Amino acid sequence: MQSVLSCLDLGSAGLALLFGLISLVLLEIFRLSSSRSRNPPGPTPLPFVGNLLQFIKDPVNSTRTTLQYGDLCCVYVGRRPLIVLNNIKMVKEAFVQNGTVFSGRPYIPLIDWITNGYGILAVTYGHAWKQQRRFALHTLRNFGLGKKSVEERVAEEARCLITEVLKHEGKALDPMHPIMNAVSNIICSIIFGDRFDYEDTRFAKLLEILNENIRLSGSAVGLIFNLIPFIKHFPGPHQKVQRNANALIGFIREVMEDHKKTLDSENLRDFIDAYLVEISKQKSNEDSTFHEDNLLMSTADLFLAGTETTATTLRWGLIFMMNHPEIQDRCHEEIIRVIGYDRPPTMDDRASMPYTHATVHEIQRIGNIVPLGVVHETTGTTQLQGYTIPKGTQILANLMAIMQDKEHWKYPDTFNPENFLDENGQFCKNDSFLPFSLGPRVCLGESLAKAELFIFFTSLVQRLRFSWPHDAPPIDMDGIQGAVRQPQAFHMICRSRERSVPSSPVTPGYFPLHHKHI
Template identity: 45%
Template structure:
């Protein structure tokens, strides 16, 4: 066929229009009354309208044009986006069950196959979450016993940093080790020395998974998984690291089986094994080997990466703004002193420190798009019909950076959490841990860790920059599921 013929050109154009019309007509009926959407292309949908290096920023822009509830097409898959504090509050809290499902995008499906507390749905998720919350509390989460573990680990971290002898170093690895040991003590029943070869490998795998999940290659994989499975790239490294992590966890589970004493469970794994034995004759039990493996992997990664990454951001921000670092130290001197270990009880007497920690979490916007949600049934929401099984993005960034709720949303400003009298001020739109039925399982642990680690570090050290403070870039180095900071070296000067 001669494409230079005007008739041929018109025919091709007509076929293209018909293809587009067919695409939308074939999709709309089965997807109900979806919210408004920007124009999409066949096959690729709205992919070319997304900033793959910072997809949440693209969603913020579309929010301004299409309102607080709109639709995107990832290929032929519709995605409903909820934006703004009021919409998120309605969707996550007031209508919490409706959007409590976990949508498994292709990379999460390949990693988990729907097993484990983080990536399960329905009755499986209910059983695992109920059990995990109870078990984590039994082993100290939110209680004095876990506070003492964190205090002890903070001292190990101080010793490791002091051994650097004020020579410039990147503190990220040591902080990751310290944070990870807290969740390891709950899940595995032990902590690891920072030089332990198994632990070093574990930390490398955890960091590799976190960084790879924040790179553009993951977005491409989710759009074309069958093709990407055959191609090299960072997504392949994720699968390798996950496989290595699963091997380690399986070894720990087998070790626990060999030494299990049913009347004296030592940790989460022992408790899960006991539950498996209790329900071995229940055909509907979700306490299986697959769910044990993935639940431990979920808890380990979430308990290691989110808090350690927040601490990495914290040190960078406090080095960039030394007057804030100094003001926290003055509050430490007034309330705690130089000898006593910081405790959780001190937080209520340290409003400025508490405000800085909250502002760090708000400003860095660690998980801007939340983990993907799913409509658990056909949902009537603000005049639209969102069918059961639809992928839903709850854009936490739109609450944490809302101009209507924060005086300077794009700037680091601890005054966002202080009233006119200098007292700590809560904000409903602070959704750093998400909200509702699938709110972060370890939120209470993370809050304790952030306060105790940061105050212990600043009680013992002044953190200084190797480069000019003005050159420290506190914008993200990568943005995906998690927002990753740039890498710098600092000097930790003993006080």
């Protein structure tokens, strides 16, 4: 009798559990239906996970398909709606005309786990963000941002890079490390006051983990963590993200401690020196957000943003040049005609090299390393194209759709510098070119990135010719979607275009940097 009752109890419990689960799913379906009726159209979400599985499976194609739903598209990340802006008009209306309302940053569990809410990039629109961004912009300008001194620094580093890759002349070379090292040395010279040699194994490891975190944070690992963040208490690949972040912060902390010992407030060497002085100045200010935790994370943000994005764009550029040798040769001919083999390029040369200038822009357009931009969040309830957008709604700009819009580009889907040339062969701007976004959240390193891309690219094509190894496998041009859309790992062959390449590229007094050189 007791065993019969026990079976009945188990059966009843099972039926109750099944009924509860069915009720929960039905309630979620009803909630989703109600939410979708208030939001712009979009792909059908699944209960609890939304459209997450589609974006995990094929992020690039999922980004493309949002276009079929119109100017605004609503997708669901887990249970939360996310509005995608699919054309330039919508992006300008939101990020420029209503910039204050659309310039927040959402709480993202993985990012918060790493940053603890400090820094610049992931901090929401408000007092702390304004203080940190304003200080960063002011300090970066003081240390050369937008000035000739940075151009000279980039040109010198380009010479270093050319010498480095020519060590492997005629042999298959993976360009990831030398390009990342070269690009990173520019921001390192500003934030750390020094550059790092290409053979520095510790710095090479740091660049490797930086690249790995960019890939992991935008992959299934990051998406699943953001959906169920309590997994941080359990082992798994997400723990690697935390270990990598701790390694980077540990490196910056060591530099900071060294700077404290040698700090001279009358002779500031770099961003860290300037920040340490600002902490001291702001001690009595109750509204101050300047402290060592923000120093560490703001420096990490600048290091990350000043390394990964430009380096990835240049790697896409090499792929496009190898895929289109006729474009590579035409750029080389223009460069040699204007500046020859020996003089380094400057930003002033852009006006005399419209084809090369257009090619750099086309690399950014088709390379499109952040197809959906960086996520924004509304700081208040607002209206957009007749829809009520509640406070706390996540917003993305579909930069892929905008930079391949058939209405605004002559050759939207193919790599062609003519997209940036007028009928007279002169460079012409296009309002739909948005690699740095728009509004209050526009990339604060835009001027530095432009100088790096033009001078690095022009210097490389001036001195070197790039081609695929004869046995190179076809490369998937969709790339690998992480926080940044990276190309697949590839190898290239480089050859000198002329006999004399400088053997000692670093001129005296170039590095380490001191205030008098900035």
